[in-house]
Amino acid sequence: MKSPSASEFDARAVIRHLPEKPGVYRMIDASGTVLYVGKARRLKRRVASYFNRSNRGSRIDAMVRQIRDIEITVTHTEAEALILENNLIKQHSPRYNVLLRDDKSYPFIVLSDHSDFPRLGFYRGSRRKGGRYFGPFPSATAVRNTLSHLQKVFPVRQCEDSFFRNRSRPCLQYQIERCTAPCVGYISPADYARDVSHAVKFLEGRSGEVIDELAAAMEKAAEALDFEQAARLRDRISSLRQIQEKQYISGEKGDLDVVACVHEGRQACVQVFYIRGGQNLGNRSYFPRIPEETDEDEVLTAFLARYYLGRQAPREILVNGAVPEKDLLEEALSRESGLQVSIRQRVRAERRRWLDMAVTNARAALAARLASHAGMQQRFEGLQQALSLAEVPERIECFDISHTAGEATVASCVVFDTEGARKSDYRRFNIRDITAGDDYAAMRQALTRRYKRLREGEGRLPDLLLIDGGRGQLKQAMEALEELQVTGVELVGIAKGPDRRPGEETLFRAGQEDVVILPPDSPALHLLQQVRDEAHRFAITGHRARRDKTRRTSRLEDVPGLGPKRRQILLKQFGGLRGISRAGVEDLASVKGISRELAQRVYDTFHDDGPAP
Known part of the structure; x- marks a missing residue:
């Protein structure tokens, strides 16, 4: 039902026709914007109260002066009205309602309905798909922490089904003992089902039952003289008890x-x-x-x-x-x-x-x-809105690559949270064993080394991973994380504009074709620029230090038995490294203090084709 609009709002005429039934009302201003959404047990009485001057404060006064229309929806019960009110507030974000900005769905842990080897994984969204859901959890970080605990104690696979179906050999998770490699048949369905059962009981809060079962299995293995299996079960029990000490709440059993x-x-x-x-x-x-x-x-x-x-x-x-x-x-x-x-x-x-x-x-x-960090918090919230993220990110990591024509390649990783830069968590990686100047390979190596350590429990994963580069660099990041089976991390690439001027950056999101271009005055863009620039600075500093160290190091320092004084003598006698490299064994041995044997070693350092004739 909708009342007729008018340049001057006639409240009495509208109220006269309102029913004494439960429902939802919407206050509308002259531009058609919803000012306020409310619910009522009796619509007529509730709406009329807004126009009783003796009972309203300055906030209500300000709203009432702007009302030019009132829309209502009649419901069967007040509970239905409450649900409708909530939906309309989310839809319209009225100025005079209390608004919850971070209003996304909870994340869950889902156990898939795969017949033989189900997977545990991160899930957010409608729970209409098959499988069993555990949660809800307060954040993606809480889900990842729980999955990490589970993987250490119950090695149930967490890889995507597409990754699982196409394996011909075990992946890294098997090598670090976080998975039993069901993809290649290293575990029977019955043994795998036992691990799944233990994981489910843990998620249901029945870890005491799991410990009892593991203890019984440990004793049975010891009696059978299978001490290796008994030791593995002992370690699982120990890990479970440590988790209980950190998470269990005395006296509380339910949700x-x-x-x-x-x-x-x-x-x-x-x-x-x-x-x-x-x-x-x-x-x-x-x-x-x-x-x-x-x-x-x-x-x-x-x-x-x-x-x-x-x-x-x-x-x-x-x-x-x-x-x-x-x-x-x-x-x-x-x-x-x-x-x-x-x-x-x-x-x-x-x-x-x-x-x-x-x-x-x-x-x-x-x-x-x-306090002073409110500005940083607002930037993070702005980033959530700008990129349509499910929740406000709490931790951002950014990678950059620096080198000079392929020399002394260094990758940097910087970390930011709502308090600003966390320099204690910064890391550098000296890149080796790649083709000089191959930035893609450098990026992939850095990401693999970084997140392999995190998967092994040496730190925490970020909520958002920022890559300095375009689609190519972003693809390397996606493949590296897929190989490591790192999930629940938002991936974003940031590339400079055509003229490489600040404010013209293009953002690429993993799995999306459309690019994002934020306005130059966007707080979210300022945050990404700050993180990107810090990663660039940290990478360049590390690269220059490594390059300078390499250039300062003389190949003579690698010659056994050739000390600083003799090196100085040779450099003076031959006018530098180039002269030494061109000298024969006899020429080198003619220098005071250089024996023939030592001269041969110096010669071999500069020549890979063996001793001089």
Whole structure:
């Protein structure tokens, strides 16, 4: 239903025809822009309240002055209205609603429905495809960390099916003992199914059962004098216990989220801790955009609706503030999730401590955002929007190659997060055994060396990998990551424009044909330029140091028994290295202090065709 528009809005005429039924209303301005979306148990009464001057503040006053139309949608129940309200707010992003900017779907771990050798992998999106899903997880980082733990303890394959089907020999994951090579038949379906079963129990929070089964198998192997197998099982048990120590929450067994909201001025932070199967999967900070005169309870209530409607909610949500429409929100979440969802504020003992921790983290995150690094955070958020990423990246790594006509090739890797450059994580790679000047091979070698180490547990993967170059360099990065089976990392190539001037860069994304060109004043582009330029500087510095060291090193230093004094004598006698290289053995031996044997060694250093006749 839509009211007639008019240059001067006649609120009474519109309200007169509104029904006393549940539904959603939309406030519209003169340009047709949606100012506000709300839901009501009785539309007529709720909309009329906006035009009662005695009950509204300055924010409502400002909105009401702009209203030129009101649209409504009648629903059967208030819970349906709440769900529709959430969808419309996501669609229109009204100025006067509390908006959650980072509003993408949760990432999951999925176990494919492959008949003999299913894979575990990263997944985000609609769960309509076959397979079994575990999660949700708070971020891609949490998924990767969990998959990394699983691969060390239960070597279930994580490679893509296309990669799996076309193998004729085991890949790197088998060599580093992260996979049992089912692609080439190195493990039977029954043994593989056992590993899958253990991985599933771990993801379900039943790691205690897994440890008991592994302990029994270890004892059986020891009794059979298969000590090598017993040692492998012992190491698995040890790894599982270490994971339990890091992730297990005493006293909690089910799935729950802990949500805390703090508010200061026009800024608010909502901190969410995720507990799944008794395991702490980490936490995330959210900074919703809020209108003026919005208190913490309003922000918390709006966050719960914006965040959980349309997603899989846990059975229990702990909150640090009052939720005025708690019963209604529980009904809507329960309907969508297929579970009985409870929202609880008054908790004690262990749960009270977790709620206090969430509040502490929210305050710390808000203080950090209000500090000087807020600009960097905004750049990261701008990058998410500019590239349509699923979530705000928390860590960016960038690679660049530097050399002089193929000499002393060095690759650099720089790391940035929302705090800025993380120089302690920078790395350089001296590139060897490639054709001089082959930048593609250099890039592939650097990426392979870098992410092979990370796959072995020596660091953390980035959320976004930036490559200084165009489609060719990006292809090398894609192939290197595929060979290592690194997933969940966004790949972007950045190439300078035709005139190589800043502001004309072209962005290439893996798997997409269309390029992205950001405006010169884009904060996201400024961030990418900063990261790219830092990688370039770091690569050039390393290249120059390596090149200078090579050029300073004389081939005479490689001659056994030829010390600094004798080298100086030879250089003076023959006028430099070129003169020494042209001299015969007899000429060299005629120099004081140079024996014939030593002269022969000097001669051999400059001639590869054997001793002089």
